[in-house]
Amino acid sequence: MSVTLRVILLIGSLVSFFLCVKKIKQAKLKVENSITWMMGSFILILMSIFDKAVEWLATKLGFMASVNFVFFIILVFLLIQVFIDNIRLSTLNEKIKNLNHYIALKENADEREKNKNSKE
Amino acid sequence: MISLPINFGLTSGIQVGMKYAKENGYDIAIQFDGDGQHDAKYLKKLVKEIEKNNVDVAIGSRFVEKKKPFTARMLGSRVISFAIRLVAFKKITDPTSGMRAYNKRAIDMFNSNASLTPEPDTIVYMIKKGLNVKEVQVEMRDREFGESYLNAFKSIKYMMNMMLSIIFIRTFTRKEK
Numbered sequence: 001m002s003v004t005l006r007v008i009l010l011i012g013s014l015v016s017f018f019l020c021v022k023k024i025k026q027a028k029l030k031v032e033n034s035i036t037w038m039m040g041s042f043i044l045i046l047m048s049i050f051d052k053a054v055e056w057l058a059t060k061l062g063f064m065a066s067v068n069f070v071f072f073i074i075l076v077f078l079l080i081q082v083f084i085d086n087i088r089l090s091t092l093n094e095k096i097k098n099l100n101h102y103i104a105l106k107e108n109a110d111e112r113e114k115n116k117n118s119k120e
Numbered sequence: 121m122i123s124l125p126i127n128f129g130l131t132s133g134i135q136v137g138m139k140y141a142k143e144n145g146y147d148i149a150i151q152f153d154g155d156g157q158h159d160a161k162y163l164k165k166l167v168k169e170i171e172k173n174n175v176d177v178a179i180g181s182r183f184v185e186k187k188k189p190f191t192a193r194m195l196g197s198r199v200i201s202f203a204i205r206l207v208a209f210k211k212i213t214d215p216t217s218g219m220r221a222y223n224k225r226a227i228d229m230f231n232s233n234a235s236l237t238p239e240p241d242t243i244v245y246m247i248k249k250g251l252n253v254k255e256v257q258v259e260m261r262d263r264e265f266g267e268s269y270l271n272a273f274k275s276i277k278y279m280m281n282m283m284l285s286i287i288f289i290r291t292f293t294r295k296e297k
């Protein structure tokens with residue numbers, strides 16, 4: 001890995017790490033949602049520090065260059081993150097839908113109750 | 121009339137109807153297009169099938185006795201029919217029909233599974249679960265007002281959704297013991 005890439009990785013992951021901490025302090029990010037981001041940036045920091053280990057692992061796994069290996073790791077991490085977010089989105093969608101149904105049914109029941117009372 | 125505070129689409133609308141039917145202990149729920157395509161006089165025919173012939177889901181079909189025309193619009197219908205035949209081993213002549221009647225068993229099914237939609241893949245699910253699905257000959261008019269929720273781009277998306285759902289998901293639906 002070239003020194004430039006190592007520096008960029010290091011700065012990038014440090015920035016994202018501290019951004020996470022800041023957002024948690026501002027209560028704009030939940031701790032359980034930030035764990036994956038923290039882990040991701042931590043792994044990137046480790047990779048930029050121990051570049052010899054990365055190179056060794058990359059050649060063992062058959063990557064042409066260790067840079068490719070680093071990008072591959074980032075790609076896998078992002079795919080997992082997107083997938084988790086997709087599941088979360090579907091769950092939220094389902095919850096809103098049920099809430100929507102609940103309100104509508106409740107309003108309908110209230111309306112009928114009112115009509116019944118006014119007739120009596 | 122139940123009005124939902126947020127527009128969540130056709131499926132959500134049907135599901136809230138099914139919830140209402142279950143809560144109030146209805147025996148039969150009817151799915152019906154409000155754009156003038158369907159004639160209410162055929163509903164009796166559907167309900168009769170459920171009451172007399174031990175049918176669980178009755179579908180109003182345009183092509184039980186008549187032939188399906190070879191138009192571009194019917195191409196999608198043909199493809200879905202073929203997929204249903206492949207997966208559920210049953211001939212459904214008008215799978216996209218929006219005129220359906222469901223009995224208590226089908227209503228319960230709607231309430232216990234949130235992935236059920238008022239679309240053809242649900243028919244496959246219900247056949248696979250052992251429900252008796254039957255088609256009844258009805259006439260349908262052209263749409264009088266409103267617009268179909270399917271345009272060219274959405275039709276393709278709709279077809280892909282249906283094929284994916286029928287072939288890759290509903291194939292693995294098993295009958296409960």
